Amino acid sequence: MAKEKDGNPAPEPAKPPKKAKDPVKKWTRIILLLALALLAWYLRADRVTPMTTQARVHALVVPVAPEVSGTITQVDVANNQFVEAGQVLFRIDDERYRLGVQQAQAALDQAYSSQGAASANVQAAEATLRSAQAAEERSRLDALRMRRIREEDPGALSARRLESAEASLKVAQGNVTAAEAALRAAIEQLGRPGDDNSAVQQALAGRESAQLDETRATVQAPEDGVVTGVQLDKGNFAGAGQPQMTFIATHNIWIQADLKENNLEHIDPGDRVGIVFDVLPGRVIEGTVREVGFGVDIQNPPLGKLPTIQNDKNWLRSAQRFPVLVDFELPRNERRITPIKVGSQATVVVYTGENPVTNLLARWVMAARSILTYAY
Missing domain, CATH: 2.40.30.170 (Efflux pump adaptor protein, beta barrel domain)
Incomplete structure (x- = not known):
């Protein structure tokens, strides 16, 4: 340590003052670090x-449309109402569909009646065939007997009577052939017995179709959900396949x-x-x-045309x-x-x-x- 002449210690040289920290740089660093952290996050x-x-x-949004046409007679729901599976939404006048069921039932009864008549025809044809076969057998025996007598004693029986017996046999054989053909035709007309009969099957299908149309006159909720867009009332005509409201599952x-x-x-x-x-x-x-x-959907060019290119002019697409x-x-x-x-x-x-x-x-x-x- 330096000393002055009088013996006292010399004062130390003054230190330069510390520079104050720049707050702008400090906050710039903090903001930059935060920005980098946010970017990384x-x-x-x-x-x-x-x-x-x-x-x-x-x-799942389902348009509610009836499967049959008719005038609406009853509306059982309101707009935006919760419904349960099977709950009636609206009804269509089913009078003509009930009449259709009655007509189909009458057609079925007629088919059963026709089947009974055809069955009776088969039985009659079978009886005719049996009678023809019996007549053929008698004619065959008569012809055989006369032929044997003629061979044993030519004078005992004239040739004319033998020819007549043989002609009767041929007629009887023809009657059997005709009776067999008539029986086959009767069986063909009868078809299968009971409900397996084609005419009965057709009538049964017609009745089921008519009953189904009658059932479809009542429109029900397919499952639990909400009906919306209800804008119909009694007297409105509802066409088959035309939506009358919307169902949301x-x-x-x-x-x-x-x-x-x-x-x-x-x-x-x-x-x-x-x-x-x-x-x-x-x-x-x-x-x-x-x-x-x-x-996702993209626009493909129609066949025979070239694609159209959309130029992106932005820096970022x-x-x-x-x-x-x-x-x-x-x-x-x-x-x-x-x-x-x-x-x-x-x-x-x-x-x-x-x-x-x-x-x-x-x-x-x-x-x-x-x-x-x-x-x-």
Whole structure:
């Protein structure tokens, strides 16, 4: 240590003041690190917990159309009403169909009657054949007897009587042939016996068809579901095959979530799904992946024409999306009162495996979205 002349220690030289940290650089680094972390999380989450807001509820929608035509006499349901399998939806005037059943029954009775007459004809033909065969046998014996007498004593019997006996035999043989042909014709006309008879079978089919038409005059729900689009009343004419209302089956409701191609790599049927319905704010419903769509519609050029090329002028092209079908189930006590309808929108996230961090973050995001659905 340096000393001054008077013996006192010399003062140390002053240190340069420390430079103050630039807050702009500090926050720039923090924001940059956060951005990199968010980017890494997004790239990872987009693969293992893909999410989409392009999701809607779908169901089997069946147009309800009668199979017979007629005037509507009764409507048993209201618009947007829950119905059970077999419940009557509406009825068509069945008077002419009841008359059709009566006519078909009369035709069946006539077929049975005709079958009885044909059976009697067969019996008569059989009796005629037996009589002809007996007459033939008598004629044959007479001719044989006269021929033997003529051979033993030519003078005992004239040739004329022998010729007459032989002619009678030929006539009897012809009668047998005719009786056999008549019997075959009668049997052919009779056909099979009992209900196996073709005419009876045709009449039975006609009666069943008429009874079926009478039954079809009452239109019933095919299964449990909801009827909507009910715009008919008594007096309306309903044509066969013309839809009168729409039936929505409630036993098979699913969500179609449209995910980007690069989201599909790890998605498999059975993966767990989180669902937030716009109509059920504050709740996250669980579901499972049913299947991943194999393709989407593209415009193929007609035969004989060249394809049209759409030039993409943007820096980034739009991502192609594919449908992912998701099954979900509400609590039993909510199935009939739930506001979820066909076409309801939803936000969907797929948990593609055991990824604790990304799965936890995805659950937080879905919980936040479920709260935000109160506002929009």
